[in-house]
Amino acid sequence: MVSMKDISAVCGVSVATVSKALNDHNDIGKETKRRIRRTAEEMGYFPNTAAKMLKTNRSYNVGVLFNHEDYSGLTHDYYAFVLDSLKNTVEEKGYDITFVNTSKRRAGAMSYLEHCKSRGFDGVAIVCTDFYSPEILQLVMSGIPAVTLDHLFNNVSAVMSNNVQGMQDLLTYIYKKGHRRIAYIHGADSAVTQSRLSSFYRTAGQLGLTIPDEYIRMSPYRDTKVAHRETMSLLDLETPPTCILYPDDFSAFGGFNAIQERGMRVPDDISIAGYDGIRIARHIEPTLTTLRQDTAELGRQVGEKLISLIEHPKTTLVETIVVEGHVFEGNSVSEIRGKE
Amino acid sequence: MVSMKDISAVCGVSVATVSKALNDHNDIGKETKRRIRRTAEEMGYFPNTAAKMLKTNRSYNVGVLFNHEDYSGLTHDYYAFVLDSLKNTVEEKGYDITFVNTSKRRAGAMSYLEHCKSRGFDGVAIVCTDFYSPEILQLVMSGIPAVTLDHLFNNVSAVMSNNVQGMQDLLTYIYKKGHRRIAYIHGADSAVTQSRLSSFYRTAGQLGLTIPDEYIRMSPYRDTKVAHRETMSLLDLETPPTCILYPDDFSAFGGFNAIQERGMRVPDDISIAGYDGIRIARHIEPTLTTLRQDTAELGRQVGEKLISLIEHPKTTLVETIVVEGHVFEGNSVSEIRGKE
DNA sequence: ACATATCGCTTAATCGTTTTCGTATTTTCA
DNA sequence: TGAAAATACGAAAACGATTAAGCGATATGT
Numbered sequence: 001m002v003s004m005k006d007i008s009a010v011c012g013v014s015v016a017t018v019s020k021a022l023n024d025h026n027d028i029g030k031e032t033k034r035r036i037r038r039t040a041e042e043m044g045y046f047p048n049t050a051a052k053m054l055k056t057n058r059s060y061n062v063g064v065l066f067n068h069e070d071y072s073g074l075t076h077d078y079y080a081f082v083l084d085s086l087k088n089t090v091e092e093k094g095y096d097i098t099f100v101n102t103s104k105r106r107a108g109a110m111s112y113l114e115h116c117k118s119r120g121f122d123g124v125a126i127v128c129t130d131f132y133s134p135e136i137l138q139l140v141m142s143g144i145p146a147v148t149l150d151h152l153f154n155n156v157s158a159v160m161s162n163n164v165q166g167m168q169d170l171l172t173y174i175y176k177k178g179h180r181r182i183a184y185i186h187g188a189d190s191a192v193t194q195s196r197l198s199s200f201y202r203t204a205g206q207l208g209l210t211i212p213d214e215y216i217r218m219s220p221y222r223d224t225k226v227a228h229r230e231t232m233s234l235l236d237l238e239t240p241p242t243c244i245l246y247p248d249d250f251s252a253f254g255g256f257n258a259i260q261e262r263g264m265r266v267p268d269d270i271s272i273a274g275y276d277g278i279r280i281a282r283h284i285e286p287t288l289t290t291l292r293q294d295t296a297e298l299g300r301q302v303g304e305k306l307i308s309l310i311e312h313p314k315t316t317l318v319e320t321i322v323v324e325g326h327v328f329e330g331n332s333v334s335e336i337r338g339k340e
Numbered sequence: 341m342v343s344m345k346d347i348s349a350v351c352g353v354s355v356a357t358v359s360k361a362l363n364d365h366n367d368i369g370k371e372t373k374r375r376i377r378r379t380a381e382e383m384g385y386f387p388n389t390a391a392k393m394l395k396t397n398r399s400y401n402v403g404v405l406f407n408h409e410d411y412s413g414l415t416h417d418y419y420a421f422v423l424d425s426l427k428n429t430v431e432e433k434g435y436d437i438t439f440v441n442t443s444k445r446r447a448g449a450m451s452y453l454e455h456c457k458s459r460g461f462d463g464v465a466i467v468c469t470d471f472y473s474p475e476i477l478q479l480v481m482s483g484i485p486a487v488t489l490d491h492l493f494n495n496v497s498a499v500m501s502n503n504v505q506g507m508q509d510l511l512t513y514i515y516k517k518g519h520r521r522i523a524y525i526h527g528a529d530s531a532v533t534q535s536r537l538s539s540f541y542r543t544a545g546q547l548g549l550t551i552p553d554e555y556i557r558m559s560p561y562r563d564t565k566v567a568h569r570e571t572m573s574l575l576d577l578e579t580p581p582t583c584i585l586y587p588d589d590f591s592a593f594g595g596f597n598a599i600q601e602r603g604m605r606v607p608d609d610i611s612i613a614g615y616d617g618i619r620i621a622r623h624i625e626p627t628l629t630t631l632r633q634d635t636a637e638l639g640r641q642v643g644e645k646l647i648s649l650i651e652h653p654k655t656t657l658v659e660t661i662v663v664e665g666h667v668f669e670g671n672s673v674s675e676i677r678g679k680e
Numbered sequence: 681a682c683a684t685a686t687c688g689c690t691t692a693a694t695c696g697t698t699t700t701c702g703t704a705t706t707t708t709c710a
Numbered sequence: 711t712g713a714a715a716a717t718a719c720g721a722a723a724a725c726g727a728t729t730a731a732g733c734g735a736t737a738t739g740t
Contacts, residue, residue, distance in 0.1 A: 001457060003696055014720050019698060029718055046454045050399070051696035053390035054725045061438070074414065074424040075619070084414040091443035096459065098401070098438040103431035114386045117341060119436065224623045250623065257625045279415070280620050283564045283590065285597045343726055354690050359728060369688055391726035394695045685738070694728085700721105707716065 002043045010043070011036050022047075053120050060095050062306060063121040065112065065136075066128050067102040073128035076222070077278040078248075078295060082149065085299025086125060093307050100124065113139045122310045125149070125302050131191075145309035147302050150192055157309060158320045159301045163195035166291045166325045168203045170245070170273060173289075173327045175207050178336030179243040179271060183215035185230050185255070187247035196275070200245075221247050224254030231258035235270075242271060243333060249274035249281045249290055252332075267334035277328050287330035297323045342383045350383070351376050362387075393460050400435050402646060403461040405452065405476075406468050407442040413468035416562070417589075417618040418635060422489065425639025426465060433647050440464065453479045462650045465489070465642050471531075485649035487642050490532055497649060498660045499641045503535035506631045506665045508543045510585070510613060513629075513667045515547050518676030519583040519611060523555035525570050525595070527587035536615075540585075561587050564594030571598035575610075582611060583673060589614035589621045589630055592672075607674035617668050627670035637663050 004018040011018070013032065020028050021036035022045075028036075053059050064083065066073050073079040087097050101115050112135045116124055123145035129136060131151045140146055140153045148158045174182060184200050187193045197216075204211050214237060219226040227246060231254070234240055246252040252274035259266055266272055266286050274281060277292025301321045308316045344358040351358070353372065360368050361376035362385075368376075393399050404423065406413050413419040427437050441455050452475045456464055463485035469476060471491045480486055480493045488498045514522060524540050527533045537556075544551050554577060559566040567586060571594070574580055586592040592614035599606055606612055606626055614621060617632025641661045648656040 001696095005696075015697080016699080016721075017719060019696095020719090023698085025699095027718065032718075044454075046450055046458045048394070048696050049459050050390045050393035051725090052698080054388070054394055054695090054727085055697045055699085057725085059390070074420045074427070075417070077415070080414045080420050087414070087439060088443065091439075091441045092445050094446055096438050096441050098436050099427060099431075101431045101436050103428070106432060106434055110386055114384075118386045119389050250620070253620065253623050257623070260625055280590065280593065283593050283597070284624065285600055341726095345726075355727080356691080356729075357689060359726095360689090363728085365729095367686095367688065372688075388726050391695090392728080394697090394726080395728045397695085681740100683739090685736105687734105687736080689733090691730105691732080693730090695726105698724085700723085702719100702721080704719085705717080708714080710711100710713095 001048065002045045003048065004045075007036060007040050007043060007045060011039050057120070059120040059122055061098055061119070061121055062090055062095050062310075063100040063116050063119065063124040064097055065100045065102070065124060065126045065139075067130075068128060076128070077280075078276050078293065079128045081295035082127060082299040082302070085296045086127070086303045087299075089300045089303030090307060093303075095122070095307065102129075111135050111138060113142050113144070116144060123147075123306045125306055126151070127302070145306060145313065147306045147309070149298065149302055152191065152320065155318055157305050157318050159298055159305065160320055160322050161293050161298060162322045162324050163192055164199040166275070166293075167196045167199035169325075169327050170275070170291045171200060171203045172207065173329075174243050174245075174271070174273060174333055175209070177271075177333050179333070180209060181215075181239065181241045182209065182211065182243045182245065183217065183234050183241035184211070184245040185217040185219050185227060185234075185247060185251065187221040187251075188218065193247075215241055219247060219251055219254075222250040224251060224257070227251035227254035228258045231255040232262075235259070235262055235264075240270070242336060243273065244270065245273050246275065248276045249278045249288055250276075252281075252288055252290070256332075267332050271333040273333055277325070281330070282328070286332045288328075289330040289333040290328050291325050292328040293325040294323050341388065342385045343388065344385075347376060347380050347383060347385060351379050397460070399460040399462050401438055401459070401461055402430055402435050402650075403440040403456050403459065403464040404437055405440045405442070405464060405466045405479075407470075408468060416468070417620075418616050418633065419468045421635035422467060422639040422642070425636045426467070426643045427639075429640045429643030430647060433643075435462070435647065442469075451475050451478060453482050453484070456484060463487075463646045465646055466491070467642070485646060485653065487646045487649070489638065489642055492531065492660065495658055497645050497658050499638055499645065500660060500662050501633050501638060502662045502664050503532055504539040506615070506633075507536045507539035509665075509667050510615070510631045511540060511543045512547065513669070514583050514585075514611070514613060514673055515549070517611075517673050519673070520549060521555070521579065521581045522549065522551065522583045522585065523557070523574050523581035524551070524585040525557040525559045525567060525574075525587060525591065527561040527591075528558065533587075555581055559587060559591055559594075562590040564591060564597070567591035567594035568598045571595035572602075575599070575602055575604070580610070582676060583613065584610065585613050586615065588616045589618045589628055590616075592621075592628055592630070596672075607672050611673040613673055617665070621670070622668070626672045628668075629670040629673040630668050631665050632668040633665040634663050 004015045008015045008018045018036055021033045100112050126148040140156050146156055150160055152158050186197050217230040219230050246255055252272055255272055264270055274288045274290035277290050281288035344355045348355045348358045358376055361373045440452050466488040480496045486496055490500055492498050526537050557570040559570050586595055592612055595612055604610055614628045614630035617630050621628035
């Protein structure tokens with residue numbers, strides 16, 4: 001690799017001059033600067049990131065925390081799309097993305113924070129993880145620039161999809177279609193689940209709906225089996241719902257299967273709605289009515305906030321950015337007229 | 341951050357001694373070593389990666405090339421699962437993963453190779469990209485340890501899913517189910533497509549099938565619209581096929597919709613099969629019969645080969661590793677008895 | 681008893697940058 | 711014209727680690 005020393009030799013100047021010329025300092029003569037830059041170009045020079053990092057304490061590299069029990073979250077449509085957008089956003093601004101090493105199986109493995117500091121990440125995006133683990137706590141308390149997705153910590157910027165508004169919009173949409181008996185299979189307990197569930201109840205109240213307790217079920221996110229079972233159970237009720245809401249699109253397919261097994265049809269016999277708006281849901285008939293999250297915007301906001309925190313720590317305020325989703329009108333919710 | 345200097349001050353030894361103690365060299369007294377290591381632990385020491393890199397020319401960081409026209413490939417089930425497995429594999433061995441910056445919108449953007457060298461990647465996994473771009477060529481010619489996925493270069497190790505065997509298995513399975521009129525909508529031209537298509541023809545020949553030209557169609561990968569159109573066209577034929585193979589699972593859903601729109605049912609009226617084995621395909625009824633690729637193994641092989649190339653460049657041979665998939669027997673291919 | 685090997689540690693150079701502080705030269709302006 | 715100011719560059723010290731070479735002191739072999 002050609003270094004500044006090589007360039008300085010060719011140009012007959014000192015390395016200091018080369019450094020300044022390449023970094024466009026203004027205490028270098030115009031002609032000299034031009035000559036150095038041209039030579040650097042010709043010799044195929046590019047900076048040694050390690051040396052630069054060592055000297056400047058800036059890596060132009062951000063860590064991404066992305067782990068999940070079994071899979072890393074990469075295999076989850078929602079997170080994958082957010083990461084994709086985040087990647088594009090920061091790369092355009094000259095930053096690279098490195099995964100925070102979450103493997104604990106090695107001897108002498110470092111904590112997340114240690115890993116971040118060791119690698120010299122300028123900041124870290126906490127996208128998909130167990131927010132309650134002590135390691136995460138240590139990380140966010142450390143003061144390193146950080147942005148979380150879909151979770152709130154004290155004094156840490158967060159990007160949140162608006163689950164309250166989302167659920168309200170979705171439920172209202174379904175109500176307007178004429179549904180009155182609406183069941184909600186919610187996901188496992190989490191901040192996100194809480195938001196959606198309370199919004200569901202509040203909106204139902206405002207709409208004058210009474211939701212019997214038996215209409216509220218739980219099924220872990222993306223668990224088609226349990227969603228299937230709960231759907232069956234709902235269908236068995238004396239007065240079954242006319243529409244079922246699922247924790248996510250994936251689960252909705254589990255419910256869809258249960259409905260078909262009963263010989264019923266969506267949306268003619270019963271309506272369903274998902275949440276997230278994963279890609280495939282728009283490509284299968286009946287297309288799934290769902291709350292489509294704006295993953296591109298979520299990723300962009302995480303990236304921009306993080307870089308802003310890195311580059312303008314004093315003037316960037318720690319805040320929660322809320323990103324709106326919108327109801328995707330598929331064919332899985334029927335229009336009910338005159339009933340009830 | 342606490343450095344070796346700090347430790348040396350506390351322990352009353354030189355920095356060199358600290359370095360050797362922490363790196364477990366054996367020209368350090370047992371007791372001294374123990375004392376230094378304990379102190380390092382207590383003081384919360386961890387190495388400065390940049391300094392280490394600068395000195396040793398090793399980063400314990402591998403680049404991953406992962407870009408696609410519109411999306412980065414992260415949003416593609418197949419690649420996401422491979423990446424996930426790759427990530428787990430290398431992280432367990434103490435390596436981190438950084439995306440090779442593919443953004444070209446910045447002034448002074450570096451080529452892939454320059455970026456890799458600048459960042460000091462120990463190696464690079466070329467997973468999802470346009471293999472024919474000059475930049476990729478430059479990268480693989482550079483001699484940097486590299487492994488490609490699903491593409492062959494001279495003198496570069498590759499991990500390939502066995503598309504020839506896969507297509508043979510899939511077609512043979514369908515044949516054994518009694519199908520004789522089998523159409524194949526293949527993907528856009530690429531090495532992968534070539535393999536599958538030629539395997540399709542060869543296997544068909546061996547099975548004694550005659551495939552009319554009109555049974556062979558093209559639809560870009562993951563394009564449900566075109567898959568839908570071509571399916572319609574196939575159904576309109578004088579003697580329509582009894583089974584249609586699609587470029588991938590996603591496309592298969594496009595075909596599935598077309599079939600349903602015609603009032604036909606899968607698999608009763610017509611059978612379909614996909615390729616890849618994306619997760620959702622196992623959760624929708626009828627579950628899709630498809631060739632399920634072993635993404636976990638693919639990612640693992642890429643990671644292990646890459647690290648082997650990095651750590652034992654002399655003794656690791658450049659080779660092509662073939663990973664087998666297997667037919668996933670869903671409900672989308674019917675049993676035909678006594679017909680034809 | 682004398683040369684030699686071993687042990688445990690230090691010194692100092694080095695990796696490729698950045699940046700502070702000089703300094704020599706030129707320009708500016710009263 | 712002469713002093714002050716601006717300009718253009720260089721020397722050298724860092725950043726935090728690694729590692730070859732060296733050096734006393736003790737142990738070993740003959």
